[in-house]
Every structure is written in C-alpha cells, then in structure tokens.
Amino acid sequence: MEEESMEEEGGGGCEAMMDDQNHNNWGAGGYGRHLLGPAAAPLGDRLLRGAAAAAAGPPAGPELPAVPEANGVLRGCEPGAAAAAGKGGAGAIAAAININASTSKFLMNVITIEDYKSTYWPKLDSAIDQLLTQSPGDYIPISYEQIYSCVYKCVCQQHSEQMYSDLIKKITNHLERVSKELQASPPDLYIERFNVALGQYMGALQSIVPLFIYMNKFYIETKLNRDLKDDLIKLFTEHVAEKHIYNLMPLLLEAQSTPFQITPSTMANIVKGLYTLRPEWVQMAPALFSKFIPNILPPAVESELQEYAAQDQKLQRELMQNGFTRGDQSRKRAGEELTYNGSSACASSRGYR
Template identity: 30%
Template sequence: MDSFVCSQKTPNGLETVSTACINHATECLPHEQSIFVESVSLEKFEAECWPKLHQVVSTLLQAELNSQTNSNKVSFQDMYSCVYQCICSRHTERLHYNLMELVSLHLQNISDKLLPGTTLQSNCFYITGCLEVVRKYGRALHEIVPIFTYLNRVYITPILHSNLEDQLLNLFKMHIIDKHAERLVGAMKNARKISFSVEPSVMAELAQALYSMKPNLRVSEADFFSHYIAQAKSSTKPMSLEEDIEATRKMQLDLQRDPNFSFTCSQKRSKEDTEIEDEECSSSLLSSLLMGSS
C-alpha cells in the first residue's frame, strides 16, 4: 500500500487523514494488508464509488420493516471494500461528509412528512408513523454502521474524537426527536383518553424512546412518562432527587470505610451527575432505537 502524507488542509477546508491513522486501522485489520488497493481519483469517486454507496445507504434507510430482500441484496464485502478503497485514495473526509449529508437529507424529508393531525384518527396515524420511523432508522443503523467501520476507525474516532454510531444518532435526535417530541407527547396524551385507540405496546415503546432521547421532557412530562416507566415520576421530583443524592453519599462513605472495597475517583457520584442532561450515552440511545427493529 502506498504511504500517505500527514494531515493537511485541502482546498475545500477538509483535513486529509494521516499515515498514522491509516497504519493504525490497518493493524486492526491485518487481513487487509495483503489487499492491492487501486487508486481512486476524485472523478471516479464522485462518478462511481460514492453513487454505489449512496444507493446502498438509501436502500437501507428506506427499507420496510417486514422486508428482508433489500438487505439481502447488499454485499457487505463489496461495500466495505469500496469504503476501504476510498479511504486509501484519500477521499476520507469527502466520504464522511457525503454520508452525513445523505442521512440528514433523508431525515429532513421524513420529518416533513410526519404531520400531527387534528382528529383522533390522524393522531393515531402520527403516533404509529413516528414509531415506524424510529424502528426503521434503528434497523438501518444496525446495517449501515458496519459498512463504514473502516471510516470510523481511521477518521471519525482518532480525528473527530467521536464514533459513527453517535453521529448518526445525533442526526436522528436533531431532525426527528427535537422537532417532534413535544407534539408527539401531546398526541399520545390525547390517544390515552380513548382506550386502545393505539396499541399499548406501541405507546410504551415510543414513550421509552422519547424518555431516552429527550431528557428535558422527563421533568415537564413526568406524569405522562410515569404511565410507561416506573421510575419516571419519582426520579424527577426535586425532593426525591436530593434524597437520592444524600443516599448515594452515605453509601459512598460506608463503602470507603469497608477495608475490602477499593474506592476510586471514577466511582464518585456528584450532584451534577444526577442532573438531567441533554446528552445521553450512545448505548442508551441505540437500545431505544433498535427496540423491535430487528
């Protein structure tokens, strides 16, 4: 494999990936060291490689939940090799940018089509439609992320200090959850007034997803979430929160007095740790997104 220069700015402001990053990723995937990589020009990347990846990602994003044919038509090996070839030809940043743009445009289009109704029936369609979006995106992520594993190892993790999974989840939160959460909760409240207007399992699954991805609603909509999540109401009361903090501090003191327990700074829990944050760990978000999507 050709040796690449260290990171430098390109005319469009994107940063080229360094030799060290490529070597690190290659070490992680030793079987790829023997693969001959044909150089891909920018023209070929834009005319052949990216359109191929674009089609596959679009297919996975739009695949119906009950359809197995779309994913079966996708060759993971071919797509992974395509990504690998693009990266080795120094199109890493363009590849990442194109992927983020494609997913963002898809989510914007989906968001525009999710319209809350003025009647019970239209609200029910809105609720079930939102859950379908959550499930479909979760399933798509489950298949898209592995295709871009090499991009994640070479560029997103070492240079952007993030990971592809988090980035794609943040796009979903920005374009879908942040825009629809409050209206969706309102629609679900109205649906609750008539028993079984929406399947209870649908309501519960959607409530759990919202609870994970929109933490600020845990306080303002604590009563609503308490119907589906046992600890939702009690965990957001100020008095209960203070009691939880005090109980945790007492437990820490007791543990420190225990000679058989090694207490480190990483095990401390401060008051700030108990406050509701807008950022959630990716594992919690992904768990919510993937519910029922497999």
C-alpha cells in the same frame, strides 16, 4: 472500475496508511518494492542512475540491455536519449520523478476524487437509500461485502472526510423528507407514523454503522473525537423529533388516558425512543415515561399506597370494560380471595400469609 476483493485486516495495512505523513508520501521506493520484491527496483531510480552515467560519458564496456518498466509500457531507455536527458540536468531528474510517480500510482491503484465521485460513492449512495427505506423483515438485494470493501478502500485512499460529509448530507436530506411527511399526517395517524419512522431509522442504523466502521475508527473517532452512531442519532433528534415533540406529546398523553387507543407496544416504542434521543424530555410527562422507564419517579412512600391501589382498581375496571376477563376463578386456592368485611378480612389475610 471493477471492484476488487477487500484486503485482509490482519496485516494492519490500513492502520499504517492512516498516518498523514506516511499516507501522503507513498512512493514506488516503498510500496513498489513491497509488491514486486527486491529484484524489481523502481524505474525512477534506474533512470536517475542512467542519466547520471550518460552525463559522465558513454560506458567503456558493451551497451547494457534495455530496462523494462514495472508496468510493462516502457520497454527500454535509449543511451542517446539518456545522454540527452543528462544534458538537461534538472529536467532529466524531474522526468524521472514523474515517471516514478506514475509507476507508483499504477501499482497502488490510486482512487482519485473523480473515481470516488463517479464510481465509489454512487454504490454507497444506492445502498444507504435501500437501508433507510426498508421495512422490517425486508430483503435488501445489496452486497454488504462490496459496500464494506468500498468504504475500506476509500478510507485507505484518504477520502474519509469527503465520504463522511456525503453520508451526513444524504441522511439529513432523507430525514427532512420524513419530517415533512409527518407534518402532513392527520392526528389519528400521527402517533403510528412517528413510530414507523423512528423504528425504520433505528433499524437502518444497525446496518449503516457497521458498514462504515473503518471511517468511524480512522476518521470520526480519531480526528473528530466523536462516534458515528451518536452523530446519526443526533440527526434524527434535530431534524425529526425536535420538530414534532410538541405535537406528539399531547397526543401521547391523550392516548394514555384512553386505554387501547393505540397499542401498548407502540406507546412503549415511542416513549423509550424519545428517552434514548433526549432523556430530558422526561420532564414533559414524568408519569408517562415512568410507565416504561424504570426509576423515573421518586420511590413510593407509605402515605401514597391508597392512591396506588385506587389506580390499580381503575385499570382493572377499564380492562374488564374493554373485554378482558379475570379468567377462571375456580382454581384459586383457599384464602387467595380476600374480603374486607370485619373479622373475615383478618382471618383470610392471616390465612393468605
């Protein structure tokens, strides 16, 4: 089935279709008149009038011309056939309704469940695969407009439930593979690989969620009272983070005690990511989380100022041991170099102030 261009949003067409009662009762009497105009009455209505007239007897005037069907397939309705149909009573009415429904499907370009499975979902499946496995900065050769249009049409044809189920199953299978790969990682690569998996998935959500915005609006928010992004983040939490948190946290604490064992950006990404997934994990290592998340620890008190100063001095020594220098000290202003020896300390302190 050849893809068509997505309909304009301004008409509110999809919103009107979302109502179940209206959605399940589309007929040529409404949608067909909208497409063809008032001059093209539905074929089923004409057949019903023709059958009733034939049952009453042949017309006194000349024979009426054949009535073309809206889709151009049926060219006319023979008077004899109409009379025969009229003798059938209910059979003629049923036949007219069937033809009317057939015309309606043609006009609406109905997407059946078979069409969805064979044509529409494969396109979405392939695009999701590429988005989930792309590296940051990679170019993905997919048409976002085409994928957006696929989702829009499937939602309007009431395939939202099936599409949501397929999406969750697809991403769940992907995350289970990611979890198995992490389990096979050696300890020295574990943190880095977890960081890559987390960043890759969160990056993919920035494209996947907007592509499924119509499904989110008209199905997930309306009928499930949830949000697609929250559901997909929960999937990563359940299938990856929860399974690895107790192996990951000791490695993070060890890396924290050994400066530059992993890069600061990697540590920050993981800690902030874990906090986003489940804030209560802060209780496992409050000191670690407090370095990257504000207001984790209670406010500082005066009695602990000496301890904070000692920690700062220790950090400075570790930086110098790893090759970081304090830079050119000759450009300091007078009074900025504080000493702590008797009166000179007081004098310099006053001068600094």
